[in-house]
Amino acid sequence: xxxxxxxxxxxxxxxxxxxxxxxxxxxxxxxxxxxxxxxxxxxxxxxxxxxxxxxxxxxxxxxxxxxxxxxxxxxxxxxxxxxxxxxxxxxxxxxxxxxxxxxxxxxxxxxxxxxxxxxxxxxxxxxxxxxxxxxxxxx
Amino acid sequence: xxxxxxxxxxxxxxxxxxxxxxxxxxxxxxxxxxxxxxxxxxxxxxxxxxxxxxxxxxxxxxxxxxxxxxxxxxxxxxxxxxxxxxxxxxxxxxxxxxxxxxxxxxxxxxxxxxxxxxxxxxxxxxx
Ligand code: HEM
Ligand code: HEM
Ligand code: HEM
Numbered sequence: 001x002x003x004x005x006x007x008x009x010x011x012x013x014x015x016x017x018x019x020x021x022x023x024x025x026x027x028x029x030x031x032x033x034x035x036x037x038x039x040x041x042x043x044x045x046x047x048x049x050x051x052x053x054x055x056x057x058x059x060x061x062x063x064x065x066x067x068x069x070x071x072x073x074x075x076x077x078x079x080x081x082x083x084x085x086x087x088x089x090x091x092x093x094x095x096x097x098x099x100x101x102x103x104x105x106x107x108x109x110x111x112x113x114x115x116x117x118x119x120x121x122x123x124x125x126x127x128x129x130x131x132x133x134x135x136x137x138x139x
Numbered sequence: 140x141x142x143x144x145x146x147x148x149x150x151x152x153x154x155x156x157x158x159x160x161x162x163x164x165x166x167x168x169x170x171x172x173x174x175x176x177x178x179x180x181x182x183x184x185x186x187x188x189x190x191x192x193x194x195x196x197x198x199x200x201x202x203x204x205x206x207x208x209x210x211x212x213x214x215x216x217x218x219x220x221x222x223x224x225x226x227x228x229x230x231x232x233x234x235x236x237x238x239x240x241x242x243x244x245x246x247x248x249x250x251x252x253x254x255x256x257x258x259x260x261x262x263x264x265x266x
Binding site: 003004007027030031033034037038041042044045046047048049051052054055058061062066067070074077078081084085087088091092121124125128132 | 162163164166167169170173174177178181182185186187189190191194195211214215218219221222225228229230231246250251253254256257260261262263264265266
């Protein structure tokens with residue numbers, strides 16, 4: 001367990017500012033998406049293995065609780081994707097740009113792009129949820 | 140003036156180097172695949188319009204099946220390899236890593252197989 005303690009205290013106490021936060025966020029969002037994907041592949045496979053139960057699985061996705069989680073999932077995927085592209089670009093194409101000021105700037109751009117994609121997507125998903133689950137907007 | 144030059148033998152890429160490269164190359168491929176899937180299913184279509192018939196209609200076209208097959212192959216392998224990288228930071232003993240690597244490999248194999256069988260078998264009618 002000492003490894004767990006060392007790694008976790010390192011995560012919490014290291015002060016790498018923007019780079020550190022984006023590292024942590026990249027980890028958490030990647031793990032969250034991966035966990036979702038395991039469940040998602042299994043529920044999609046119901047169409048073949050248990051077609052009678054597929055609708056039950058989808059009904060869970062339509063619940064208000066999942067509707068909120070979905071907004072979070074979309075944030076995770078967008079942030080992880082945009083930030084991952086940033087990492088891949090610097091590593092594969094322009095490693096000479098790995099400097100602290102450039103990272104401070106590019107992590108902020110990453111967050112901005114993520115929010116620009118996420119806010120309209122969330123608005124549409126929230127609209128759908130209010131329309132179908134709460135009867136708003138004439139639903 | 141003399142210049143000092145030093146020749147560095149590039150080491151042969153080992154498994155970790157290849158997995159590092161895989162994470163980055165798959166990343167570039169995953170952007171259109173995952174973003175496209177997510178924007179389509181969550182935002183444009185929405186879960187309230189997804190049901191058995193919806194999947195049946197989509198999988199009737201081979202193009203979407205190939206798309207989903209690429210998604211299954213790359214997104215999940217990327218994700219499981221990512222989990223492995225994270226766990227490597229927590230588990231440092233050789234024995235622990237061996238168990239963890241095999242565990243994740245089996246998880247990847249079984250879940251990918253289930254997804255692939257569904258994708259090839261297609262939607263079955265409700266009995
Ligand atoms: C003994 C170990 C380490 C030392 C001595 C060290 C030292 C430094 C220093 C001096 C900087 C520049 C910081 C600044 O000007 O704000 C830096 C930046 C950074 N370090 Fe470390 N570091 C260590 C370990 C780590 C680890 C384990 C990680 C990953 C979890 C990490 C991730 C980063 C990142 C992402 C930055 C960029 C921060 C930024 O953009 O401000 N470092 N490190
Ligand atoms: C949308 C496109 C995606 C891009 C551009 C992308 C990019 C990346 C990159 C470049 C890394 C390596 C980071 C590093 O080694 O420092 C990474 C790690 C990771 N990715 Fe992705 N990824 C994407 C989608 C996904 C998906 C769909 C999942 C889940 C199934 C996922 C799960 C992970 C995990 C768990 C890690 C390990 C995180 C860590 O080591 O801190 N990624 N991603
Ligand atoms: C909550 C948001 C999501 C919804 C509503 C959704 C919906 C669907 C649906 C309806 C299918 C069935 C086939 C089709 O119509 O193409 C499917 C398959 C699939 N989705 Fe998603 N998806 C979501 C998020 C994701 C994410 C984030 C990923 C990747 C990280 C992903 C990866 C896959 C894969 C790999 C398949 C094929 C599964 C198989 O072969 O069994 N999905 N998705």
